[in-house]
Amino acid sequence: MKRSRIVLFLFSVIACLAVLCAIFPEAGIFGLRFPQLGEVLSAAEPAKGPSPEELIEQRRQAVLAAQRSEYQSFFREDPARFYLPDDDIRFFDELFAAFDRAETEPMRIVHYGDSQIEEDRITGTIRDRLQERFGGDGPGMMPARQHATPRVGGSSTAGLRRYFNYGDQSYRAGIRQYGPYADFTRLDTVCTFSFYPLSRKEKAPKTFERMTLVAGNVQSTLSVTSKGDKRTVEAGTKPLAFVRFELPDSSTRASMTVAGYADLYGILLDSKTGIRMDNMAMRGSSGAIFTTMDREQLRSFYQEENVRMILLQYGGNSVPYLKTDKQISTYQESIRKQIVLLRELAPKAKIVFVGPSDMSTVINGKRQTYPKLAGIVDSLRLAATESGAAYWDIYGVMGGENSMTQWVSARPALAGSDYVHFTLAGSQKVGEMFCDALLLYYEYYHWRKRNGR
Numbered sequence: 001m002k003r004s005r006i007v008l009f010l011f012s013v014i015a016c017l018a019v020l021c022a023i024f025p026e027a028g029i030f031g032l033r034f035p036q037l038g039e040v041l042s043a044a045e046p047a048k049g050p051s052p053e054e055l056i057e058q059r060r061q062a063v064l065a066a067q068r069s070e071y072q073s074f075f076r077e078d079p080a081r082f083y084l085p086d087d088d089i090r091f092f093d094e095l096f097a098a099f100d101r102a103e104t105e106p107m108r109i110v111h112y113g114d115s116q117i118e119e120d121r122i123t124g125t126i127r128d129r130l131q132e133r134f135g136g137d138g139p140g141m142m143p144a145r146q147h148a149t150p151r152v153g154g155s156s157t158a159g160l161r162r163y164f165n166y167g168d169q170s171y172r173a174g175i176r177q178y179g180p181y182a183d184f185t186r187l188d189t190v191c192t193f194s195f196y197p198l199s200r201k202e203k204a205p206k207t208f209e210r211m212t213l214v215a216g217n218v219q220s221t222l223s224v225t226s227k228g229d230k231r232t233v234e235a236g237t238k239p240l241a242f243v244r245f246e247l248p249d250s251s252t253r254a255s256m257t258v259a260g261y262a263d264l265y266g267i268l269l270d271s272k273t274g275i276r277m278d279n280m281a282m283r284g285s286s287g288a289i290f291t292t293m294d295r296e297q298l299r300s301f302y303q304e305e306n307v308r309m310i311l312l313q314y315g316g317n318s319v320p321y322l323k324t325d326k327q328i329s330t331y332q333e334s335i336r337k338q339i340v341l342l343r344e345l346a347p348k349a350k351i352v353f354v355g356p357s358d359m360s361t362v363i364n365g366k367r368q369t370y371p372k373l374a375g376i377v378d379s380l381r382l383a384a385t386e387s388g389a390a391y392w393d394i395y396g397v398m399g400g401e402n403s404m405t406q407w408v409s410a411r412p413a414l415a416g417s418d419y420v421h422f423t424l425a426g427s428q429k430v431g432e433m434f435c436d437a438l439l440l441y442y443e444y445y446h447w448r449k450r451n452g453r
Contacts, residue, residue: 125431136274179265287314
């Protein structure tokens, strides 16, 4: 048979089948069903829709959107969130990059505050969490006087005169050179400072590998000795002198003997790497002190010690006395000036203002939140964020108005009977909540890096 006839035969068969597809009932006859023409034609068409790769990417984007929504829900709504300047979620990015480099590029955090952070409260919890995550050890700054944190004790052999730039006016020195912690002791003799572990069943002693004396106002050659290793600081050294001693790894004890005439600002007990964190509690302070201190001393310390975060925890001492809008506005402006100054002196540091907690007073025989407290919190939040600092709201974290009574009545008690200060359990809870929030922002920082956001 000729090829032309074969081709004609095949097309004829296809045409007959097409006619059958077109005229055969869709429901079939006697149980027999023939494909419809539309079905045959559609089956021959190439499949339309996303490719497997496109489907995978669509699902990935959906997961990312859900994750991002969960993060951003916290950042917008949760009381434990940080209020950031211009709501810029990138505010902490440079700090978090420093966290990641801390094992090779040690960094320091300074926690200034009022009596709410005395005895390393709140600070100690934050320090432990961050050092566990990013490396580091040691209690940080120890004042050059009789002093103890919950896990490290300190003693001195001479009763040195103490001066500080806050609280009781009788302790003022009549100068601006109070050092980086607004607190110093004046040395005019020979004194040995010793540090040792305190017995705490629930926590191991803090260890350290480096001891650094921070001094200034050196009037005569200063001699500093530790285990036979002697260093000297010449008279007139400004603005600060740093005298460092390397110690055996994981030391829990150390001592130094200092002779001469100088002002001693503190002794740093740190690890060689990781995060270092200092607690500087200022009983009675409103926080409006930094503009009255020597700028070059502050600048020198922040630069020398690679300070990358400054926590300012104030406001509680002012709450009982701020009774008018004008008084609140004046305090707000004062705090704004402190933040602007510190940003200038420590340009690498991120500043976080930690606002006052709920505080109760007796009104008509009943414990209630101070009437102006909510307004003070709002004003401090604006002072911080409009000045380039973040704000963390303990008042909101606690539960807001009249929450202090619940913290006092909790078991174990989270706040004391003065309805102002946290107990050790309460301060630990606050420190944990602060770290939980900060580390969530850190996780989101890495989430954005991984996903190009």
